[in-house]
Amino acid sequence: MEVKWLGHSAFQIISDNGVKLLIDPFISNNPSCSIPVEEIDADYILLTHGHSDHFGDTLEIANRTGATTIGVHEISLFVSKQGFNTIGMNIGGYIFIKDIKITMLEAKHSASIDFTDEIVDGGVACSYLIESESGKKVFHGGDTGLFSDMRTIIGEIYKPDLALIPIGGKFTMGPFEGALATNWINPKMVVPIHYNTFPPIEQDTTIFSNFVFQLNPNVEVIILNPGEQIDL
Template sequence: MEIQWLGHSAFEIISDKGLKFLIDPFISNNPSTNIAVEEIDVDYILLTHGHSDHFGDTLEIANRTGATTIAIHELALFVSQQGFNTISMNIGGSISVSGVKITMLEAIHSSSIDFIEEPISGGSAASFLIETEDGTKIFHAGDTGLFSDMETVIGALYKPDIALIPIGGKFTMGPFEGALATMWISPKKVIPMHYNTFPVIEQDTNIFSNFVKQFNPNIDVIVLNSGETFKY
């Protein structure tokens, strides 16, 4: 299984059987990635919420590749109204696509489709737990603040192997809160995200790493440069 960080909160996950998932495809207007949107070929697009820096190039990628978009009901409805294939979910629900289980979980954040002339509701912000064919569990936290269910539900019940955690501050958790969330979730590996895309969310990943090591030295912090791939 491979996880490639495309900058900001965008990740491509390739399962052991070659199924490709793209989460929050903010590519063409993303100053932290050098990957061209035309290079991307995926099977499924997962959206955590409707903000433009997460919805990104969903429609262009879906149009070119035929990918199915998976999102909360209101956001899936918007994409389907543009003429594209969608799978609608809601928080607490699970689906299976080609042997990969996807569970939609909570995130504490706002959500609107804010890139159209008259913004509309994008439903609730969400996070995703992706369980690949071999049972590996990847948790993408989306944009979120700290909340106690990270420990009592996500960590205790779902037990992710790998967590993708925002640390940028201002719009999400910062390094300290992200490290505390990591301790609560207790994955084997954690990859920080949603930082350094813009000046307002500039962060030093060493601060995050040091907090994680203080809280739980058994958790490996994997800091990727945009475009780099982590193989698990």
């Protein structure tokens, strides 16, 4: 399974059997992403919530590629009203797509669809646990603050191999909280996300790495540049 960071919270995951998953495709207006949106391919688009820096280019990519959008029920309704294929889910639910298991988990964040003329109800923010055909597990935290279920649910029950954790502060956890979340989840590897895209969320990843090492030296911290990937 290939896990490529496109900058901010956007990821492209290619499964063992070549299924292309795109998470939070904020591409064309993302200053940290150098890949043209026209070159982004997807079979499925997973949305953690409806804010513009996560919903991003969903409709354009879905229109060009025929990708099906996956999101919480309210986002699914919004996308389907635009004429696109969707799969609606909710917290704690899961689906199977070509032997890939996708579980929708909790996140602590606001979730309105904020880029329309009038703000639209976006349901609740979520995170995802993606389990590949070979059993490798990736947790995408979306936008979130720290909450105790990271230890008791995500860490103890789902046990991801790789965690993608926001550290930008202001709108999400910062480096210390992100490191604490990493300790609770206890993945084999962690990649910090949702930082340095804009001035209000500028962070030094060394601080995050040091906190993780102090709390849980068994977790490997991987700092990616946009466009780089991890192979699981």
